[in-house]
Amino acid sequence: MTDTATRATAWHEIVLATLKANDVKLVVYVPDRVFTPLIKAIHADNFFTTFAATREEEAIGIISGAWMGGVRGAVLMQTSGFATIPNALASLVVPSQIPALIFVSERGTLGEFNLGQALVCKTMRPVLDSLAVENITITRQDELAFIVDRSIKQAVATQAPVTFILSPLLTGGKVFEA
Amino acid sequence: MTAKPAGAIGAHNAKVMNRFDLTKRLVAQLKHDEAVIGGIGNANFDLWASGQRPQNFYMLGSMGLAIPIALGVAIAQPRRHVIALEGDGSLLMQLGCLATVAERAPKNLTMVVWDNGIYQITGSQPTPGAGAAERPRRHAQASRIRNGRTRNRARRIRSVHLGCGGGLVGPGGPADRGGWGRLGPLGRAVAGCSPAGRRGHPMEGTGPAVLRLVGRRVHQV
Numbered sequence: 001m002t003d004t005a006t007r008a009t010a011w012h013e014i015v016l017a018t019l020k021a022n023d024v025k026l027v028v029y030v031p032d033r034v035f036t037p038l039i040k041a042i043h044a045d046n047f048f049t050t051f052a053a054t055r056e057e058e059a060i061g062i063i064s065g066a067w068m069g070g071v072r073g074a075v076l077m078q079t080s081g082f083a084t085i086p087n088a089l090a091s092l093v094v095p096s097q098i099p100a101l102i103f104v105s106e107r108g109t110l111g112e113f114n115l116g117q118a119l120v121c122k123t124m125r126p127v128l129d130s131l132a133v134e135n136i137t138i139t140r141q142d143e144l145a146f147i148v149d150r151s152i153k154q155a156v157a158t159q160a161p162v163t164f165i166l167s168p169l170l171t172g173g174k175v176f177e178a
Numbered sequence: 179m180t181a182k183p184a185g186a187i188g189a190h191n192a193k194v195m196n197r198f199d200l201t202k203r204l205v206a207q208l209k210h211d212e213a214v215i216g217g218i219g220n221a222n223f224d225l226w227a228s229g230q231r232p233q234n235f236y237m238l239g240s241m242g243l244a245i246p247i248a249l250g251v252a253i254a255q256p257r258r259h260v261i262a263l264e265g266d267g268s269l270l271m272q273l274g275c276l277a278t279v280a281e282r283a284p285k286n287l288t289m290v291v292w293d294n295g296i297y298q299i300t301g302s303q304p305t306p307g308a309g310a311a312e313r314p315r316r317h318a319q320a321s322r323i324r325n326g327r328t329r330n331r332a333r334r335i336r337s338v339h340l341g342c343g344g345g346l347v348g349p350g351g352p353a354d355r356g357g358w359g360r361l362g363p364l365g366r367a368v369a370g371c372s373p374a375g376r377r378g379h380p381m382e383g384t385g386p387a388v389l390r391l392v393g394r395r396v397h398q399v
Contacts, residue, residue: 049253051282054278057272062249065215068247068254069250069253087240092239
C-alpha cells in the first residue's frame with residue numbers, strides 16, 4: 001500500500017491508488033453510474049490502459065488474455081452485469097486459475113427500485129460461493145485500501161479470482177426518488 | 179484425436195477447403211512464437227491436433243471468448259502476434275467483441291473465423307446467420323470491418339472472406355457467389371491460394387473466413 005492510497009479521501013481515489021500500487025495496468029469496464037468517478041479518473045491516468053467492453057463476459061475474456069500475457073487486469077461492472085459472467089468464471093477464470101480482479105457496484109439493496117437488480121444482488125454471492133470464488137463486500141472506507149490491497153496480492157499469489165462488492169454504504173449508491 | 183493426412187479430402191469435396199488442413203497449414207507457418215487462441219469446439223480440437231505448442235491456449239467452455247482472450251493477449255504483449263481461431267456460431271454469441279476490437283485496433287491481432295454456417299459439433303444445426311447473412315454482415319461493417327476490396331477506406335481492420343458458408347463477414351467473399359476476396363500473405367499461406375475453393379458450397383468442416391488486421395506483423399507471418 002502506498003502513501004497515496006492512505007492519503008486519498010474518496011473511495012474511488014483509494015481504489016485507483018491501490019490498483020496502481022499493485023501494478024494493475026488494464027481496466028476493462030461496462031459503464032455504471034456509481035463507478036463513473038472511478039472510470040473517469042482511470043481514463044485520466046496514463047498508467048492505465050482502459051476501455052469499455054460491450055458485455056461483462058467479454059471484459060472477463062479480455063483481462064484473462066492479458067493475464068496470460070503477463071499483465072494484471074481488473075473489470076468493473078454493476079450488479080446486473082454480474083449475471084452475464086458465471087459461465088466465464090466457471091469455464092475460464094476458475095479452471096485456468098486466473099487472478100481476475102472483479103469490482104461490482106452493488107445495486108439491488110439499500111433503496112433499490114429495480115427488481116432485476118435486486119434479484120441478481122440476491123443470487124450473486126451464492127453463485128460466487130458455489131464456485132469458491134473469494135468475494136468481499138466492502139462497506140467502510142477505512143477498510144477499503146487494506147482489503148483491496150491484500151486481496152489483490154492474495155489473488156496473484158494464489159492464482160485465484162477475487163470479487164469486490166462495493167456497497168452503497170461505501171459509494172453512496174444510486175439515489176432514487178421514492 | 180487422430181490427425182487426418184492433409185490429402186485425405188475425398189473426391190466429393192475436393193474443391194472445398196478443409197478446416198483441419200488449413201489449421202495445420204497455419205500452425206506450420208508460425209515461426210515467431212505467435213500466440214494462438216483456439217475457440218470452443220472443433221476450432222480448438224483442430225488446433226490441438228495440429229501439434230501442441232506452449233503458446234497455444236485451448237479454450238473449453240467459454241463460448242464466444244476466443245477473440246476477447248486474444249485481444250487481451252495482444253494488448254499485454256504488443257510485440258507478439260496473436261491469432262484467434264473462432265467459429266461463426268460462437269462469434270455470433272459475442273458479436274460485440276468486434277466493435278471492441280475495431281475500437282482498440284491492435285496491429286498484432288488476427289482473427290480467423292471458420293464460417294461453415296453450422297453448429298457442427300452439436301449436430302450441424304444451421305447458425306442464425308447461415309440463411310440470412312445480411313444482418314451479421316452489417317454488424318461487422320458497423321464495426322468498421324471490411325473485406326479486402328475496400329481496405330483503403332477501412333484502415334483499422336481488414337477482413338478477407340476465404341470460403342463458402344453463410345458469409346458472416348465481407349460482402350465480396352462468399353465462394354458460392356464466385357467471390358474470393360483479396361488474400362494477403364497470411365491468407366495465401368494458410369489457404370494455399372488455390373482457386374479450387376471458389377465454387378464450394380456450405381458443408382461440414384469447410385468454409386473459413388479470415389478477418390485480418392492491418393499491420394506489418396501480419397505480413398511477417
